[in-house]
Amino acid sequence: MQSSTSAARPGRPRSAAADAAILEATREALVELGWSKLTLGDVATRAGVAKTTLYRRWAGKNELVVDAVAALFDELELPDRGSLAADIEGVVLQFAAILDLPEAKSGLMAVVTESTRDDALRERIRESIVDRQKRLVLEGRARATARGELPPETDPEEAARTADLIFDMVAGAVVHRTLVSARPADEEWVRNFTRVLLQGLGGPA
Structure with missing residues (x-):
């Protein structure tokens, strides 16, 4: 089973504002789309960030939703x-x-x-x-x-x-x-x- 914990990756420091926007966009998507239809791509679009930004922070949808809640x-x-x-x-x-x-x-x-x-x-x-x-x-x-x-x-x-x-x-x-x-x-x-x-x-x- 693949680990749900994302490994630390090198790169620019995390932005608190970007994180907050992503978590807010995740909660909006949960309300509008529901769990099954929520995708990282949709969250990225709503938050105004690149999809790769999400993958640098979260291993997948499960981890993202945990942090949003x-x-x-x-x-x-x-x-x-x-x-x-x-x-x-x-x-x-x-x-x-x-x-x-x-x-x-x-x-x-x-x-x-x-x-x-x-x-x-x-x-x-x-x-x-x-x-x-x-x-x-x-x-x-x-x-x-x-x-x-x-x-x-x-x-x-x-x-x-x-x-x-x-x-x-x-x-x-x-x-x-x-x-x-x-x-x-x-x-x-x-x-x-x-x-x-x-x-x-x-x-x-």
Whole structure:
């Protein structure tokens, strides 16, 4: 099986503006054409760059779509709404809103399906989307600890394992609710989910 990870190639430095235009064009193509009809040639035309520019940056369509979707999740922020419960509700509502975007739905579902046959692609999804967003859990716990809502963490390894579990619970629940069950993660659902999550953390419900 060919590796999904593109090797570093010599050449001019990457342009952040060009990368942003390419990822935006990829998301537009996902909405207008869908996964099956999206091609690197179409993305290059939309972004106003040469097709070779895409191949210097991404090994293929799978990797490109992962990065285009990852950029959406990079916009997630943990709001400071005064309490751990309110903070969680705020970020979960943001997460659900991103998953409701047509480009996020089609892109994420497609690359997850493709990753079942491609270990390197699965690793790219984990690194580009999952691992980068675990920062939100760490920020939330640190803020809640400073407020006195959660006890201080004394074991770094246990803290890391707990952060992984919390992220899996939140992401898994929201993805299942919105993409698998196709039901809204509205304010009432998010409030009830947060209450259950906090009961497990031992924090204020």
